[in-house]
Amino acid sequence: xxxxxxxxxxxxxxxxxxxxxxxxxxxxxxxxxxxxxxxxxxxxxxxxxxxxxxxxxxxxxxxxxxxxxxxxxxxxxxxxxxxxxxxxxxxxxxxxxxxxxxxxxxxxxxxxxxxxxxxxxxxxxxxxxxxxxxxxxxxxxxxxxxxxxxxxxxxxxxxxxxxxxxxxxxxxxxxxxxxxxxxxxxxxxxxxxxxxxxxxxxxxxxxxxxxxxxxxxxxxxxxxxxxxxxxxxxxxxxxxxxxxxxxxxxxxxxxxxxxxxxxxxxxxxxxxxxxxxxxxxxxxxxxxxxxxxxxxxxxxxxxxxxxxxxxxxxxxxxxxxxxxxxxxxxxxxxxxxxxxxxxxxxxxxxxxxxxxxxxxxxxxxxxxxxxxxxxxxxx
Numbered sequence: 008x009x010x011x012x013x014x015x016x017x018x019x020x021x022x023x024x025x026x027x028x029x030x031x032x033x034x035x036x037x038x039x040x041x042x043x044x045x046x047x048x049x050x051x052x053x054x055x056x057x058x059x060x061x062x063x064x065x066x067x068x069x070x071x072x073x074x075x076x077x078x079x080x081x082x083x084x085x086x087x088x089x090x091x092x093x094x095x096x097x098x099x100x101x102x103x104x105x106x107x108x109x110x111x112x113x114x115x116x117x118x119x120x121x122x123x124x125x126x127x128x129x130x131x132x133x134x135x136x137x138x139x140x141x142x143x144x145x146x147x148x149x150x151x152x153x154x155x156x157x158x159x160x161x162x163x164x165x166x167x168x169x170x171x172x173x174x175x176x177x178x179x180x181x182x183x184x185x186x187x188x189x190x191x192x193x194x195x196x197x198x199x200x201x202x203x204x205x206x207x208x209x210x211x212x213x214x215x216x217x218x219x220x221x222x223x224x225x226x227x228x229x230x231x232x233x234x235x236x237x238x239x240x241x242x243x244x245x246x247x248x249x250x251x252x253x254x255x256x257x258x259x260x261x262x263x264x265x266x267x268x269x270x271x272x273x274x275x276x277x278x279x280x281x282x283x284x285x286x287x288x289x290x291x292x293x294x295x296x297x298x299x300x301x302x303x304x305x306x307x308x309x310x311x312x313x314x315x316x317x318x319x320x321x322x323x324x325x326x327x328x329x330x331x332x333x334x335x336x337x338x339x340x341x342x343x344x345x346x347x348x349x350x351x352x353x354x355x356x357x358x359x360x361x362x363x364x365x366x367x368x369x370x371x372x373x374x375x376x377x378x379x380x381x382x383x384x385x386x
Contacts, residue, residue, distance in 0.1 A: 015072060023075055024051055030082035033244050035093075035308050036233075036317075038226075039100040043082070046099070046106065050075075086243075088306030090316070094176070097320045101230060102220060103177045111220035115161040154204055155211040157184070160336050164327065165218055167338035173219065173323045181217045186210045219323055221338070227326040234317040234343055240310035318343050 024047070031044040052058060054071065063071075085092035099105040157165070162184065169181050188206050192198050222230070232238040306312060321341035330337050 015068070020051075023072070023079070024048075027075065027079055027082065030079065030086060033086045033246060034082070034096060035086075035240075035243050035313055036097060036100060037241065038229075039096050042100045042107070043096060047078075084304075088308045088312070089304045090306065091304075093316055094319060097316060098177055098323075101226070101320055101324060102222065103320065103323055108220060111222070112215060112218065115158070115164065115218070115220060116155075116215075118158065154207045156207075157211070157214065160327065161214075161218065163336040164221065164325065164338055165214060167325065167340070168217075168219060171340045173325075173340060174319070176319065176323060178217055178219070181214065184214070219325060221325045221327040224326055224328075227324060227341070230317060230321050230324060231341065234314055234321040234341070236310070236314055240313050242310075243308045318346050 027047045028044055031040055031047065034040045034043065054063060081092045081095065085096050095104075099107060102108045102111045165181050165184055169184070172180050186207060188203055189198060192202075221227075229238070233240075321343065323341070325338050325340045328337050328339075329335075
């Protein structure tokens with residue numbers, strides 16, 4: 008691996024940063040505009056020469072620049088209305104993926120998880136064998152650091168997530184919270200404590216990987232209002248017009264770009280007629296080419312479209328409150344009346360596939376007909 012610094016110029020870095028920040032201002036979600044722009048600035052500052060102690064290698068610098076260009080492309084496609092990039096931006100903003108999710112998980116990993124003045128008992132490790140409990144108390148004797156365990160708040164969240172089964176868009180829901188460690192290994196000998204400790208850490212990491220952390224109450228209620236339409240959609244911010252040079256000087260194009268350039272003329276020019284059209288005497292097709300939609304998956308960002316996007320994210324967002332009367336954590340998941348996503352694509356195929364395997368479906372059975380329609384729409 009080469010250790011020479013990257014050859015990219017500071018001017019190119021500033022241009023890339025400006026493009027990223029410019030695209031952040033066009034995002035249709037106000038919270039996403041603020042969070043993504045702050046995240047972009049923090050990532051650039053992390054690799055500032057004054058912030059790093061060691062020089063960044065060329066391979067690492069190239070990887071970072073490639074990731075930044077990919078992020079710029081994703082932001083452009085999100086602003087064009089493509090569903091997958093737009094949902095990715097919303098999941099990053101509301102802590103379903105990325106750095107924000109890890110920050111929301113930190114309070115759930117604390118040992119003392121009860122509010123001040125509550126009489127919450129210490130989390131019990133009933134899902135761990137007796138040998139594992141003794142290993143926790145004698146960890147300093149064997150050289151093993153203190154093993155992680157699910158506190159009461161994290162256990163209540165995972166148990167609620169396992170029961171409610173929110174849509175698995177970003178991660179798979181937990182199926183079982185029990186840690187099972189065998190007492191003997193393959194050679195019928197007592198399991199080493201090191202292996203027990205590694206198994207416990209792997210199990211704890213898997214639980215954290217599947218957890219959907221709760222949102223603050225104010226943010227959760229605001230996302231609910233956006234998804235249900237109680238808060239009016241502000242609309243899409245139009246892109247600023249790009250300055251261009253003309254014979255009379257510098258002006259602005261009404262389409263946001265230089266209309267006098269050959270590239271823009273080719274972009275808006277009608278398509279020439281094909282061989283079949285010439286033989287039939289037909290006129291060329293009127294196809295409107297839209298800029299910045301290279302993959303043809305752009306969508307008009309309307310209020311209804313954004314409500315559906317917010318609803319998909321809101322169904323994955325819980326909030327948690329401490330019940331002082333019952334001395335326990337209460338979890339409330341996002342729910343919208345009349346709107347529900349399929350849990351998993353495999354579940355739809357398994358349920359409806361068995362129905363389609365039959366010779367015929369009775370039209371009087373509404374459940375069978377709806378399951379058949381669901382599989383047909385998925386395919």
